Amino acid sequence: MQLYRSFLNQLIRNYVIGSLIAVLVVGGVLLITTFEISYIEGMRLLSIIGISFLIMITVEIFVFLRHMRLIRQTLHTSNADLATLEAAYLQVHRMPKQAVYRIYGPHLFGLSVPAILITIWMLNRGLLSIPSFYIWLASLGAVLIASCHAMIEFFLTVAAIRPVVKELRRQALFRFGVDFSLEGHVFTAIRTKFLLSTMLIGTFPLFLFSLAAQIRLEEFDKIISQQYWGWAGVILLIGVTFAYIGALLLTQDVHRPIRQLYRAMNEVKEGRLIQTSNLYSDEFSTLIAGFNMMVRGLQVREERNRKLLDSYFAALAAALDARDPYTAGHSLRVAEYSVLLGELAGLNESEIDLLHKTALLHDIGKIGVRDNVLLKEGRLTEEEFSQVKAHPEQGENILRQIEPADAMAPYLEGVRSHHERYDGKGYPDGLKGCDIPLFGRIIAVADAYDAMTSDRPYRSGMRSIEALNILEEGQGTQWDPDFAGMFVKYMRAQQETA
Structure with missing residues (x-):
């Protein structure tokens, strides 16, 4: 494939140029001029x-081909299947770090070990007359x-891998509908890159000059050469300390806004839209300003979406209540009573919002009940009542059809369980006590109170005090004793102060 050949040629070109400069130019010139x-x-x-260079190349080619094998095959x-594409995608991202390992491994040792051995052999045979001390300096x-x-x-290598990363992502998206992402995985931390790079940039000339000067002084004066490292050591220590402090400060200056943005992005990911x-005062200011925008x-x-969703729920409730003029506003009132109970029970803002929407939709299943049953003024037959009793399950089924499913999931339990009884004699599942979902227990109290105090074609609504007495009597049997007790206590207190 053309992309692989281009990628391979780029890596080889980078490596050969770097090796020639480092080994032949820098090493050779250093030897000749020093x-x-x-x-x-x-x-x-x-x-x-x-000779050492050829040995190094042979060893390193073997390791390099191992690193490239999966990428080449893919x-x-x-x-290639999805798992192979993903493995190749991760391997490509490892290539910059593996390039460093190759240079410190087969590259360094493949060059140094043969060179040291051949030099020692030549010294022993009298083919070289340089001091053996130079071997360790070298x-x-x-x-x-x-x-x-x-x-x-x-x-x-970081620059060279980008076209390959792009191609592997394209294949995964086109063939499998999957967009590869490292999802925050860091192969090489930016803090490490900056710290080591700036340290190396700052100290490399110092150490290289110190080694060259030591060799050069050795040729002129043995005494000066022996005293040299006492002076050079102090200079090197100052230089290395300065380079480290500078590298550390630069790294922190770059890493701080990146870490700040990363934390902020995690907050947004969790749904907390905070700036x-x-x-x-540098380019990071523009980046953070763009993030806040x-x-x-x-x-x-x-x-806007929240308002649309609230309106959507309210419209559904209003459409349901409009079927029966005698129960108009029932869902809205049940939602208000439920929110009141949620606040009395100490629910947080998010839970109260979910409770409010659940209560608005608690009777949505009655859409499936025929008008001649739902609007009947007289007593329902057993068959008709069984149709009405099916509305919690029908409501849950209706909500399950709304996408996305995970957005509607928090409302399902409350809609299904708002006619369960605390003593286990309710419907549709006959749940008992705290096995009944929290929202179901709350809405049951609110629903019962509004049903008792609302007018019907065949009866007038009860007075509030009568409905509260019934709720009080049904604590622990029909209704959750805690929620029924809270509601009764609060409503009576309001009536006394009215």
């Missing part, structure tokens, strides 16, 4: 680098050069 050696010894040292087939220099190469390789404080837009839309 050591006072003969032409023949210089060529022998360059041959050591060349991009070369047109019918090893430290190799670590420094590998660190610089690893940093460059990491960021080049975040804008305390910055988005949240304000969501707040406006949320408020």
